[in-house]
Amino acid sequence: MISFKNRALWAAVASAIVAAVIAVAITRAADRPSGNDAQAAEETAVAQQSGTTTGEVKSFHLYATDGYLTLPGGESVYVWGYSLNNEQGTAVYPAPTLEVNEGDQVEVTLTNIGPAKTGIKRLAHTIHFHGLDVDQANDGVPETSQALLVGDSFTYRFTATHAGTYFYHCHVDTVEHLQMGMHGAFIVNAKDGVKTAWTGGPAYDKEYVMELNEIDPVWHKAVENGEPYDRTIFHPTYFTINGKAFPDTGGDPTTEITGDVGDHILVRLINAGYQPHSMHLHGHHFEVIASDGRPLEQRLDKDTIEIAPGERYDLLITFTQSGTYPFHSHTITDNMNNGVYPGGIHTMVDIAPADDANAVGVKKIGMKLDQPSATIDGKAAPMNVAPRAVDNTAYVPLNFIVQQLGGEVTPSETDGSIIYANDKTSIQMWSDRDLVVIDGRASARKTPLIDDQGIMLIALPFVSDMLGAGAKADYDAKSGDITIAAVPVALPVAKGMAGMDHGDHSDGGEVSSPDVSGIVVSMKDMLFAPVELKVKVGDTVTWVNDDPVVHSLADLGGAFDSGSIPPGGTWSYTFKDQVTYDYYCSIHPLMTGKLIVE
Structure with missing residues (x-):
């Protein structure tokens, strides 16, 4: 039996031992990085032993917040x-694409700055790197790793070990946060x-990265208003590629695929949504070369591939013939904007004849960028204004291009547009309208012109349209270098807007140029606007096709029929009788209108 005196002695000894252990622990803790830093140090040590730290450190800083998307x-x-x-309020849809190289050490810091909108819940957020085999601490699942409340920051660290196509998204209440837009592409080159x-x-x-998704506005409106909604009812009415739906995919450098015959195009498909989509290419087959960030042992030659939620496929397309071809979902409901066809997951592939930029002449x-000088076949030449970049698009001085490569520019006296023309083409452009008319065919594309104190700068993609299929106009966003190669063109033959049809198409009706006045009905976004119109006997109404597709209009009772109205074209009709007309587009029958003659 231990006496009281001995027990006191043993207690003193035990206390000394515990104190010594605590002191050692404190010393070691002081020398060791804490939290995510400790995990990063351990990863670095392992990576150094395995010899995988030859890549650069790539660092990004993202902020979780809210915003708005226009459809x-x-x-x-x-x-x-x-x-x-x-x-706050600057969230983009989809999130910024993050791009690294194989072997890079990746650091992505997320700071939750909260929403700009008041009166709604201020929720936690994370980042889950979908398809990247990161450890638990960096997996972004709140049940197993850190969730970031408003004001919190965390740095995710990992090594990009496999080149491929991936994406990232919030894993807090994923059902809601993913649909709300918290997702973006992650590319390992x-x-x-x-x-x-x-x-x-x-x-x-x-290469093109195409992130597919679908949007149910009911969910978004409920979240915006802080109201409950039934999550078992998901009824998307908009379907998007990189946050855009046709016709907005046209002319967008992230969604409209362009190239020359012989080019090899890599398309990285990502399904960040909740529903499968079946992607189909016209005019060509493609090779499916990778799936979910890993090369396929056996490549597949296909023209249609279904991609399930969360899946990624890499497609390699070899352009074998020139022309313009659709690339769209063959899940039929994906091709609408709120029930209006065509729309949704649909874009175009524009292929020019083989590159002849090295031909004679x-x-x-x-x-x-930002340098007011150029080189012409290697010789220096001054410019009166420097090229600039706007929304990732390079703009160059129009008059300088015309001076060097030919053609002429004429301002319009009626609508503030300018017309560029040469012996093969005519292009009408505005600095305040998202419209360009090329040989009578209009495209609803981003504004091609910037007016810099009277000096016009043209978006670089339109230079190829001006100078023909053999012209090359390239822009390297990283270096700021712009290169243009083309055979100079001749002055225009005396003519109006090329290809514009002024002939009669029905009794009282006429197709004409887009310069109109008086009573006007617009055909835009697959709708007549206004849908209902009241006029008087003797009035003339002009319909303007502001869509990038062909339309028509026909009276249900057979009183008039416009025939085909090309993009940018118009059709006019003078009403002589006091009648109510119900009319429609023969090509897109959901487009209907009413005209009441009083």
Whole structure:
């Protein structure tokens, strides 16, 4: 039996031992990084032993907040997302694409700055890197790793070990946060950024990242208003590629695929939504070369592929013939905007004949962003204004291009547009309208012109339209280099807008140019606007096709029929009888209108 005296002695000894252990622990803790830093140090040590730290450290900082997305027809929906700006309300849909190289050490810091909108819940957020095999601490699942409340920050760290196509999204209440817009592409290129699908894989000339999704505005409106909604009822009415739906996909460099015959195009498909989509390409087959970030042992030759929620496929397309071809979902309901066809997951592939930029007579122009000088076939030439970049698009001085490569520019006296023309083409452009008319065919594309104190700068993609299919106009956003190569063109033959039809199409009706006045009905976003119109006997009404597709209009009773009205075209009719007309587009029968003659 231990006496009281001995027990006191043993207690003193035990206390000394515990104190010593605590002191050692405190010393070791002081020398060891804490939290995520400790995990990062351990990863670095392991990586150094395995020899995988040859890549660069790539760091990004994202901010979780809210914003708005505009859909075709002008509808705006409230979204949550990630932003590169430390400012509430600046979320973009989809989130910014993050791009690294195989072997890079990746650091992505997320700061939850909360929504700009008041009166709604201020929720936690995370980032889950979908398809990247990161450890538990960096997995972004709140049940197993850290959830970030408003005001919190966390840095996710991992090594990009496999080149491929991935994406990232919030994993807090994923059902809601993913639909609200918290998702973006994550691309791991081959080592050193070589333009191959993976290290040692097939080479490509251009690549496109296409993130597919669908939107149920009812969910977004409920979240915006802080109201409950039934999550078992999901009824999307908009379907998007990179946050855009047709016709807004046209002319957008992220969604409209362009190239020359012989080019190899890598398309990275990501399904960030809740429903499968079946992507079909016209005019070509493609090779399915990778799935979910891993090369396929056996490539598949297909023209249609179904991609399930969360899946990614890499497609390699070799352009074998020139022309313009649709690339769209063959899930039929995906091709509508709020029930209006065509729309949704649909874009175009524009393929020019084989590159002849090295042919005899080609003139080569070199420019650089923000520098008012150029080179013409290697010789220096001054410019009166420097090229600039707006929304990732390069703009160059129009008069300088015309001076070097031919054609002429004439201002319109009626609507503030300008007309560029040469012996093969005529292009009408505005600095305040998202419209361009090329040989009588209109495209609803981003504004092609910027007016810089009377000097016009033209968006670089339109230079190829001006100078023909053989022209090359390239822009490297990283270096700021701009290169244009084309055979100079001749002055125009005396003519009006090329290809514009002024002939009669029915009794009292006429197709004409887009310069109109008086009573006007617009055909835009697959709708007549206004839908209902009252006029008087003797009035003339002009319908203007502001869509990038052909329309028509016909009276249900057979009183008039316009025939086909091309994009940018118009059709006029003078009403002589006191009648109510119900009319429709023969090509898009959901487009209906009413005209009341009083």
